[in-house]
Amino acid sequence: MLDDGVLSEETLTGDEIRERVRAFLTAHDPRTMPRQDFLNARWDAGLAWVHYPPGYGGLGVPRALQAAADEEFARAGAPDNAPERNPIGLGMAAPTILAFGSGEQKSRWLRALWTGEEIWCQLFSEPGAGSDLAGLATRAVKDGDSWAVSGQKVWTSVAHHAKWGLLLARTDPGVPKHQGLSYFACDMTAPGVEVRPLRQLTGEAEFNEVFLTDARIPDADRIGQTGEGWRVAQTTLMNERVAIGGARALPRESGMISPAVTLWRSRPELRTPVLHDRLLRLWADAEVARLAGERLRQQLAAGEPGPEGSAAKLVFARLNQEISAFEVELAGADGLRYDDWAMKRPETSNLYGRGPGFRYLRARGNSIEGGTSEILRNIIAERVLGLPAEPRADKDVPWKDVPR
Amino acid sequence: MLDDGVLSEETLTGDEIRERVRAFLTAHDPRTMPRQDFLNARWDAGLAWVHYPPGYGGLGVPRALQAAADEEFARAGAPDNAPERNPIGLGMAAPTILAFGSGEQKSRWLRALWTGEEIWCQLFSEPGAGSDLAGLATRAVKDGDSWAVSGQKVWTSVAHHAKWGLLLARTDPGVPKHQGLSYFACDMTAPGVEVRPLRQLTGEAEFNEVFLTDARIPDADRIGQTGEGWRVAQTTLMNERVAIGGARALPRESGMISPAVTLWRSRPELRTPVLHDRLLRLWADAEVARLAGERLRQQLAAGEPGPEGSAAKLVFARLNQEISAFEVELAGADGLRYDDWAMKRPETSNLYGRGPGFRYLRARGNSIEGGTSEILRNIIAERVLGLPAEPRADKDVPWKDVPR
Amino acid sequence: MSADLRYSDTERALASALADLLAAQSGWKDVLARTEAGESYDAGLWRAVASGVGCAGLLIPEPLGGAGASYRELATAAEQFGAFVAPVPYLGSAAVATTALLSAAESTVNTPAGSGASADLLRRMAGGGTTAALAAEFAASAGSGFPGSLRLAALRPGDESAGVARLRGTVRSAADALPADVLLVPADGVPQGLYLVDGTAPGVHRVPVSSLDMTRQLCDITLDDAPGRLIVSGEAAARAVEDALAAGAAILAAEQLGLAQRCLDMTVGYVKERRQFARPVGSFQAIKHRLADLWVSVTQARAVSRYAAACLASGDEDTPVAVALAKAYCSEVATHAAEECVQLHGGIGFTWEHPAHLYLKRAKAASVAFGTAGAHRSALASLASIAPP
């Protein structure tokens, strides 16, 4: 999350935050209170995401103070909001709603989002609009107080558990592509919304296709102005990349390098000088990437957001791919086996679970999902380095007149 | 050379070629005849480049038979034509003249070119037109029976020894850039032609800048039609890349890998496992590249030219750079030293001479000279793989109207 | 160097006929459907390529009913099997087992040419009716020593007079052994040797393995006092196994070349058609440069693959270098090509319903099979006199 929300004038200290949490826990005993009630109360007390504004689950203090609150709650054995079940809601929907939602929308959505009562998913990509997201074809046509939406979305994770989808749809095909988009919260349980599993090359179906057939969305669920969808979506995407690239503080040997070094240490008979050299390089690269993530985290915490989030996602994808490729080779005969090809719908996405073959295959997606590495390089080149854009044939042409 | 010239109906065998050479040597004793006379006579006998047409130094037989002739001459201790002194003449000028020159031009130029009496250089690149060669600005204005030429050329090797330069100049700025070029042979000793050394980062000045100030070129020295210069230049460039990429049969451990393995074998104390791994990879890559060069040579010899010449030049540049970079590291403390920074003008270009530092620095040029690696990748993508061209702003616009 | 690195007219004709057959009978949807149905090998396709194009017996001499061709032709065929990720046991049977049997037949000098157990089996394999497989880990490479996980066991009454040995032990992750009629079993003991074991004999257990390469399903083989017949022993047996693994590596390198070329072709075709930003994706320079680099790599891989096949065909003394170079280089090119194929297809290339993953899985598994690129490059240290520290 690049936006630290509204800062209150007077900032609390970490100790004061801890004090507030302890006071809250005195009044709300997690051992006796129902989980949902406890989480609702925590949100209402501004101790959910402390950097969010008062009234929306926070206290308007710097993001860096969140750790103090979380630690106190964890120490008391309080239930958390199971953030791994709602990654898109917490990582992408919340900052977007915070930045562009109306007061009514923030009040209506943020609490159930944070507590995990309502899961969110993202309806952006389409079969014909992947890298060229702004070229998407899903149409939303105004009909009284609501919008009729038809189209096909793809690569939608957790859609089968979600109550809400962040939907980007074309509301005006008569203007250039970036200008004709609007942004909605789509009720995933509404008629006309059909979710089908999309099987990927690992054998699993982590993702879905979502077919929208004249689905109705109240205008009250539009986020931002009509035609402003592209700008709203940028907030979502930026937060997605930060989330994927990993801006959390992690210990050494986290992530993909962990199973690789574990295999190395436990199976001396697999070692060769060539593999040793490769592992040392990968270990070093992983550690450098971790330090870069830590530096990014420190900058964010200090209110100095930089463009390094895009770098983190690029490096994350490359390293996951290289390390898992190495691990298959290190495993040798075992690397030729695969645990299970059966089609499954995992509850959460786990990039590092299962065997080396799974990790290798799953990691191929890391440079595609959430913005391909190619698109990220374009973004870095143009927005960070200021290199000139390519000649564009579709920029000033009404979307409907662009050949496709 | 991708063009095997005109094949005569009846092809001679290698033994018959050898027989002809022996007969020639009986009539022309290399031990007593002046060198130039001997070479002239060899050319007149069609034993210079046997695949060239009769009357132009050849016999119109397959190029593969050249080796037989050269071997017989070498066996007899006959002087050769010192091909290393005239690389552009033999490698690029000759096939261009053969393909596009008039009968009069072939007769006038080819003999002195082959014997080395007249050295040729190439006047293509300009400070403002490197990769975009067709955008060059040197102007040639017709004035009676001759052309007045003004402009600046750069990266001209052997210009200071050359009698002739292959010149590409703009004869019509009012048409799109590729259409307004013509191709000339420029007398490098004529008034208005000034050659200045161009020092490169190795300290040496292998190349020159050539300043043309109202230099006069007779229309009789134009090669190909007026406005056809780009097409003629393609023949020159294709031959340049084949020559640079190396289509000659070479023994294992030729070229840049040779000093590296020699250093490895002679200095056991420099060896480490990491460097060992790198050297094995480089050795393997160099050997694979050699095999690819050999396959290309076999295809050319069998009259099956393929597009692999561009690949060869790309790989040649990359390998030279990687191997020499490795060698500097292998050399350790010695790699930190440099033999001599003094400005010199070497007689011939030697990529592999001197020390590791020189090889490393000189190799940086391999991906720039004779078509950058970037331009070669464009060519492969578009001409070999048939990928669509980029949008072009300068294709159908008169050259004079293109902003620069 | 005298090796001809081009394709002969015969080879071109063979490749063309095989490509036609595979395109007609084994499109990627058939291959994918078969993996889902659990019928990983396509017996009908094998019969067709054996009888229609003669692929089963390319290496087998004409007197034994084979085509009397060479590793050059087999490598050419392998390129097509790679291009179609064809689920047939050509590699295990027509390359590896055949090489082991030819090597064994050559070593049994006191047996008249064309007779003996090896020759008998080769005669049955020539038409494809019988297939054989070496009972060895697919990851094993030439130079890693005689496999030691299978051993001679105590004889049973009557074995001696029947000329039967008893074999025990387990080999994991063996390739093309699942559909094989006969197993060639390298067994430790006295004598250390290569034994023929009938796939249907009592005590032969094969368990299919869920394999990274879904189109070349591996199996674990357990022999439980299974009866075997010695075909060659001692040094000659070790040589037969070495020859077989070296040939397997070289032929697999050719398969990798064919796979890489196909991945390149598929990707080039896709990016020419796929439009984003109102342009074909293939008109973007970064994509063009990557595909140009890939084409360069494939070009290089072709040269070294041809060289390895030519060296094997002529028994050149440079064969160990050629095989190591080919397997090292082609392993990396094929994996890279398949990875680029997935990446440049974008989301669709990451789905189950697109062929890219079939190629990715075969490429990655093949890069481990018969020795990784790193292992083969390490072998060059002694072959090329580049001594370690």
Added chain:
Amino acid sequence: MSADLRYSDTERALASALADLLAAQSGWKDVLARTEAGESYDAGLWRAVASGVGCAGLLIPEPLGGAGASYRELATAAEQFGAFVAPVPYLGSAAVATTALLSAAESTVNTPAGSGASADLLRRMAGGGTTAALAAEFAASAGSGFPGSLRLAALRPGDESAGVARLRGTVRSAADALPADVLLVPADGVPQGLYLVDGTAPGVHRVPVSSLDMTRQLCDITLDDAPGRLIVSGEAAARAVEDALAAGAAILAAEQLGLAQRCLDMTVGYVKERRQFARPVGSFQAIKHRLADLWVSVTQARAVSRYAAACLASGDEDTPVAVALAKAYCSEVATHAAEECVQLHGGIGFTWEHPAHLYLKRAKAASVAFGTAGAHRSALASLASIAPP
């Protein structure tokens, strides 16, 4: 992990002041002209950075007249020296020799703080008026053992009473020793120790070496019974040399970071302006992607360089890992950045009359100095418990 990886305000101010000074007094044309004139070190510039910005004594405690800053500030300054390929002996004197002397001073516990030979010398170095250099090969890295090419020689009459030792031998390719007033000489013998040798003493011979990095000219040092004064011996001497080489590697990594950033900036600036095919070269996607990748690498390099400086500054026990990571990573990024700088400038970048080569040469030489990337990664094997085969 508690290390702060950002720049402090002090560090930003230091970097900015130093950049202004270097831009004003040491443009690349000045640097190039100096190399051609054979005056490889710029004494005036050194005086300016020492007095104007206090760079000479950053590590030296305030009681000894220094700035009492830390490796963090020195690393920040090093980035600027790299960005300008500045021909000043900051690395050899303010980083390496200073660290050796600080380490020695810490070990000589029976000397009151602020007294003794090390402290005296540090006091003279704090203002930049005196520079010192370690007499060691520039390619030597921490962990490669006590240098052995210089040895104690027989004493001359009167030496003993004067407290003088005699030193003999040759060290090749030493950095920043050419302009040094004092040499710190690690010498074998009894006692093995670190000795101070005055640069003007009889028997001290320094021969300039034609160096790959024209902006940091090396020299060969020959000592011919040169008089030296022991400042620390035994294990403490070995530790002083180790500390000095480790600090050298970390500070050089920061220099490499600054150099890489500058190469990236120069290249980005050039491709925005340079037009070919009626477009800025920087609008071509392949160029954009390469520069984006380079920017990513520089971003990563910054994090690891900062980490190494922070570890050194706080004496963190992770320092050996941090230094190895930083030198390994930054060596490759700097070399790659300089190579891309040459390549993407096209022909002009290959000429003598463009600054790209000054960066290329420094980057390549720095990648060998104080241990190559490969050597530092190999050191991680034991530091990170990744045991070799």
